[in-house]
Amino acid sequence: MSSATSDPLSALVALPGVPDAVDAVRKAVDRVYGHRVMRRRSNEVTSEAALRGARASAALAGADWSLEEVRRRTDFGGEGEPRAVGAALRLTAEAGQLLSVWRQSPLRVLARLHLVAAGDGMPGRADEGGTDRVGRPRLAGEGVTEPLIELPAPDADEVAGRLDGLARLLLAGTEAPALVVAAVVHGELLALRPFGSHNGLVARAAERIVLVGGGLDPKSICPAEVGWSEQGRASYVGALEGYVSGTPEGVAGWIAQCGRSVELGVRETTAVCEALQRGAA
Template sequence: MSTGTDPLASLAVLPGVPEAVAEVRKAVDRLYGHRVMRRRAGEVTSEAALRGARASAALDGADWPLEEIRRRSDFSGDEQARAVGGALRISAEAGQLLGVWRHSPLQVLARLHLLATGDADAATGRPRRADETAAPLFPLEIAAAEGFDRSAKGVELPAAPGADEAAARLDQLARLLAGRAEGAASGTPALVVAAVVHGELLALRPFASHNGVIARAAQRIVLIAEGLDPKAICPAEVGLAELGTAAYRDALAGYLGGTGEGMARWIAHCAEALRLGVRESTAVCEAMQRGMV
């Protein structure tokens, strides 16, 4: 594989990454070949969106049962309800933003943030100012008031870069994605591109809040845009929640460290999460086939 035209291509040949890419591709292909997908693909997509949103909110501390989310129609209450509502809004609209994403990913990120915050908190749906710091990731995991064991939070993550550096790196990421959309660089597998977008947004935390749910939604959009999961039926967020925040933090620390080993660990973590998301949707398909859904 040549690395001359694709700045991400070198990541695709890191130890373990080609195997992870191949395993994910095989798992996704099996799911797309399920007989339920021939006639009920739209229902599978809707269920994946709901389950992905629930899991993404859980990673931000709002761990609600799926049936509670199905039952509720009002998500304007406390902080947890608003977090769930924001994740649901993002998940419902992410697939519709694909056309804009291809030429203006930064515009999509701004839209995702507005969806995450909701009208009542729209003022925070803007890039961080130079005098602001990003909100911590995994917010409830480090909030003693919520009863979390502070000793269990795992690897310490560095602070996000300043707003100016974050803006410059975000612009660079947007140019890279636009180049891929135009065909200038297309050799890197979708899984690797999605993992880099996910990791970079978590590293930069370009907004004052809600960066986690946005990073996970951006990963989903990349997987759709790059053709690995065009129908959005593989909720990687479910896998991330199943693997747990401690493993999430540890893998992200590898990305932030920037070493080949660390990057490979992050990509492998994203791959495993996606495989677990495939397993989740496969179970949904099996339930539909048995007439249980």
């Protein structure tokens, strides 16, 4: 059996531009981890990165609040934008608690993430829009309510098959860098939209879990969500369309865009470190 067959995720590293993206991200992450502030105040940096990442993920879901507004607000129980921001904050807090479970059962983690995103939704209760039941992939005939992503959603049978295939790949292990694995997880979840709602928020939380669990960003201080938001929704959707196309160029472009998002997250955290060092944050 060839290595490409036994480890298809690792094979993606050979795509044009991917090695450069992996190398650039590794160097950027190493630089911010070497910042002197990280020696004594890493917990503060992690907390701030989490907040900024959640704010950015909510912005991509249609709730583009300022960082000051997110800090100020305490009530996220309403519908619309407050609910999206609350979901993003809950997911960011939850993601760090699910690393060990992810290694054993990625599908259980995805179900948990969707349940957390839905907030006050209870199993057996129709979630926002009445299109799904929280904590499990949609069934035949159930629709998808998803801001930003307008690509045709695969049917329930395809979703089930591809989710199972993704889980098998992850559980089998891979030599692929964490960036590549995170990009595939993120891209598959956006392409499939397995739940009736909150798929973007869940996909970005899963990307965070892989980046942390894969050892690229063990302290979770490099919020890729910030980078995705900074590059803009049109860029995000365009890169996803490339991934969904399945062409080598499209998949490579998506991985590179994931790398750029992490780099921009590093830049954000570097600014946080500099502010902490000056006593301005």
